[in-house]
Amino acid sequence: MPTKSGRTIAATKEKSLKSVFLRWEFLLILLFLIVNIMNASISKNYLNATNLFTAISTFLVKGFIAFPMAYILVLGDIDLSVGSTVALSATLLGVSYNAGLPMGAAVGIALLCGTLCGFLNGIILTKFTELAAMIVTLGTMTLYRGIAEMILGSQSTGGLQNVTWFYDLYYARLGTVPYIFIVFCVLAVAFGFILHKTTFGRYIYAIGNNRLAARYAGVPVQRVRLICFTLVGLICGISSIYYASWMGTVRYDIATGYELEAISMVVLGGISTAGGKGNFPGTVISIFTIGLLKYGLGLINVNSQTILMIIGAILIIVVTIPNLRFRKHTEKHALASSGTAQ
Amino acid sequence: MKKLIAIVLCLLMAFAAFACAQPAASTAPEAGGASEGAAAADAAQTYAVITKSAGNPYNEREAAGFEEAITEAGYAAIIKHPAEITAEAQITLINELVAQGVQGIAVAANDVDALETALKAAMDAGIKVVSLDSSVNVASRMTHINQAGVQQVAQALADAVLDLTGGEGDWAILSATSTASNQNAWIEAQKEIMKGDAYSGLNLVEVAYGDDEYQKSVDQTQALLQNYPDLKVICAPTTVGIAAASKVITDEGLQGKVIVTGLGLPSEMAEFMGEGNVACPYMFLWNPIDVGRVAAYALIEMVNGDLTGELGQSFVAANGTTYTVTEAGDGGTEIIIGPPFAFTAENIEEWKTVY
Numbered sequence: 001m002p003t004k005s006g007r008t009i010a011a012t013k014e015k016s017l018k019s020v021f022l023r024w025e026f027l028l029i030l031l032f033l034i035v036n037i038m039n040a041s042i043s044k045n046y047l048n049a050t051n052l053f054t055a056i057s058t059f060l061v062k063g064f065i066a067f068p069m070a071y072i073l074v075l076g077d078i079d080l081s082v083g084s085t086v087a088l089s090a091t092l093l094g095v096s097y098n099a100g101l102p103m104g105a106a107v108g109i110a111l112l113c114g115t116l117c118g119f120l121n122g123i124i125l126t127k128f129t130e131l132a133a134m135i136v137t138l139g140t141m142t143l144y145r146g147i148a149e150m151i152l153g154s155q156s157t158g159g160l161q162n163v164t165w166f167y168d169l170y171y172a173r174l175g176t177v178p179y180i181f182i183v184f185c186v187l188a189v190a191f192g193f194i195l196h197k198t199t200f201g202r203y204i205y206a207i208g209n210n211r212l213a214a215r216y217a218g219v220p221v222q223r224v225r226l227i228c229f230t231l232v233g234l235i236c237g238i239s240s241i242y243y244a245s246w247m248g249t250v251r252y253d254i255a256t257g258y259e260l261e262a263i264s265m266v267v268l269g270g271i272s273t274a275g276g277k278g279n280f281p282g283t284v285i286s287i288f289t290i291g292l293l294k295y296g297l298g299l300i301n302v303n304s305q306t307i308l309m310i311i312g313a314i315l316i317i318v319v320t321i322p323n324l325r326f327r328k329h330t331e332k333h334a335l336a337s338s339g340t341a342q
Numbered sequence: 343m344k345k346l347i348a349i350v351l352c353l354l355m356a357f358a359a360f361a362c363a364q365p366a367a368s369t370a371p372e373a374g375g376a377s378e379g380a381a382a383a384d385a386a387q388t389y390a391v392i393t394k395s396a397g398n399p400y401n402e403r404e405a406a407g408f409e410e411a412i413t414e415a416g417y418a419a420i421i422k423h424p425a426e427i428t429a430e431a432q433i434t435l436i437n438e439l440v441a442q443g444v445q446g447i448a449v450a451a452n453d454v455d456a457l458e459t460a461l462k463a464a465m466d467a468g469i470k471v472v473s474l475d476s477s478v479n480v481a482s483r484m485t486h487i488n489q490a491g492v493q494q495v496a497q498a499l500a501d502a503v504l505d506l507t508g509g510e511g512d513w514a515i516l517s518a519t520s521t522a523s524n525q526n527a528w529i530e531a532q533k534e535i536m537k538g539d540a541y542s543g544l545n546l547v548e549v550a551y552g553d554d555e556y557q558k559s560v561d562q563t564q565a566l567l568q569n570y571p572d573l574k575v576i577c578a579p580t581t582v583g584i585a586a587a588s589k590v591i592t593d594e595g596l597q598g599k600v601i602v603t604g605l606g607l608p609s610e611m612a613e614f615m616g617e618g619n620v621a622c623p624y625m626f627l628w629n630p631i632d633v634g635r636v637a638a639y640a641l642i643e644m645v646n647g648d649l650t651g652e653l654g655q656s657f658v659a660a661n662g663t664t665y666t667v668t669e670a671g672d673g674g675t676e677i678i679i680g681p682p683f684a685f686t687a688e689n690i691e692e693w694k695t696v697y
Contacts, residue, residue: 043442051441054463058434158455171459247429249455254430298438304425305396 039296059291076275094157118233158249208276407634446641480674485651489628496531510543559586
């Protein structure tokens with residue numbers, strides 16, 4: 001009897017989760033629409049395409065990081081070192097350019113540096129599987145930024161926008177649409193495709209749901225994790241290039257707090273930090289929801305700290321709603337099943 | 343049913359965001375509304391100031407001065423604090439202001455170069471841009487509002503030494519590091535001024551360097567007292583040095599015998615100032631409110647007058663003072679507000695809570 005009822009509950013969990021995610025998407029799109037309608041109605045300046053894309057470009061720089069971060073969270077891991085990886089990669093880019101290297105080489109170094117940072121996280125975590133990702137990446141978070149500080153000290157390294165093509169990376173536009181937006185969309189589709197339509201993506205979900213079971217089922221758990229962490233590093237490298245192109249000057253203390261922003265974008269998108277749950281389109285929608293909400297509130301001159309508070313509150317509310325629904329659902333079902341048993 | 347709950351919660355959340363947003367949004371027009379019929383003026387001209395960070399009392403005073411001056415002129419003022427002390431957060435704010443189509447932006451920069459593209463875009467959009475307090479590079483601004491020029495600081499300090507020694511005797515300088523560019527500029531200028539006849543009775547015995555470290559500054563002060571028993575004045579043009587020297591003088595009970603002056607923070611110096619026999623009868627620093635006000639005057643003049651921030655221009659501000667655009671150390675131009683502000687026994691109580 002207990003085994004039977006236990007099995008039924010497990011089965012309904014599966015089903016109700018599915019519906020929760022359907023609802024989640026629905027909620028998120030609703031929130032996105034509300035934010036946009038609200039913004040457009042309180043500020044007449046909101047729907048100006050040029051300015052809107054200027055604002056979008058600024059949050060896309062960190063928005064990139066949410067893509068691989070989504071993979072990491074689905075895996076049930078976390079990566080806190082992304083901001084520091086961006087800082088270190090951008091620092092190396094600036095320093096190597098100012099040391100006389102051609103910009104192309106400097107960009108290559110930034111990509112390589114990012115990838116190596118991610119690879120190092122991955123290697124540590126896959127060689128010593130008992131270590132928690134939060135602790136290891138907390139360590140590398142200070143390590144990478146520390147290296148950047150050793151290289152640059154309190155100086156900044158600039159002049160990067162003197163190279164026209166590098167300046168254009170961030171600022172060039174196709175009509176009113178910035179290229180960074182197009183790159184972002186292409187990457188979003190690629191990441192979404194890999195997660196939902198390939199074996200590799202299914203491995204990620206399998207590992208996130210139950211790492212041990214996945215291993216026994218023949219999923220190359222550690223290799224998948226290593227690839228995902230390295231991927232985070234690579235994307236951080238790309239983000240650092242856009243950052244450098246955007247700012248034209250780099251300091252060691254740039255990109256602070258990117259880790260939390262990327263994680264909150266992913267979590268608002270419906271991916272649980274517990275792993276194995278959520279899907280990718282939600283992340284993309286939430287990147288825009290958070291970014292445009294911030295922009296809209298900024299346009300009506302809401303205090304920056306208040307904006308952060310509002311985003312925090314929304315995050316908590318949105319994450320809570322499906323849980324409330326889920327609890328009610330299971331309660332009702334438990335009641336119904338106990339009713340049939342008697 | 344559940345769908346309904348979800349929708350209701352969602353709407354609630356949006357309203358919460360609205361509710362939070364509304365009062366903050368209305369502060370700017372309200373501020374502008376201090377003068378009657380400001381609604382029309384609000385729509386006509388809006389000026390914004392971007393601080394380095396929230397919770398920086400010095401910056402907040404600057405912003406308050408800016409807002410006062412703008413409001414007095416009948417326009418709307420926006421004060422923006424970045425979410426973090428970074429250029430990145432300031433760029434976001436600049437973009438927002440450009441999108442709103444404000445007339446002028448004053449910014450206390452977190453990075454001298456990083457705001458360039460954003461501020462250039464603002465200027466391309468016809469917005470007047472000045473920096474205050476902490477400057478942006480020459481290409482990113484029309485002019486810079488500087489607290490006080492090197493000459494004016496040096497003159498104020500030289501006069502203070504002359505006054506406090508009574509015209510003759512030994513005095514010493516307690517500086518920060520021997521490489522600090524602003525310190526050296528002030529000290530050199532002060533030495534130059536004091537070659538004049540009025541200062542001929544004064545004898546500069548030593549320039550000591552406390553490296554802007556409190557303990558080292560204390561040690562250097564004690565060494566000065568030891569080596570020069572006839573020392574009358576210690577002039578410390580650094581906030582760390584002046585506080586350390588005052589502490590030593592107070593601890594050793596030498597108030598009135600050796601007098602401390604220089605550049606100091608009122609909040610740190612209040613305990614050594616005030617009525618009676620104190621270590622420091624008066625000292626100097628900038629008045630942040632004036633910095634904000636002059637930034638506002640300059641922007642208003644740029645929008646409504648002929649001021650472009652070119653070298654040699656001058657304008658009469660609403661407070662009746664004439665300000666002149668002079669050459670800045672970085673090759674651009676700046677407007678110097680005037681002599682540094684004197685903190686005395688009378689006003690220290692009021693200022694110590696400010697910064």
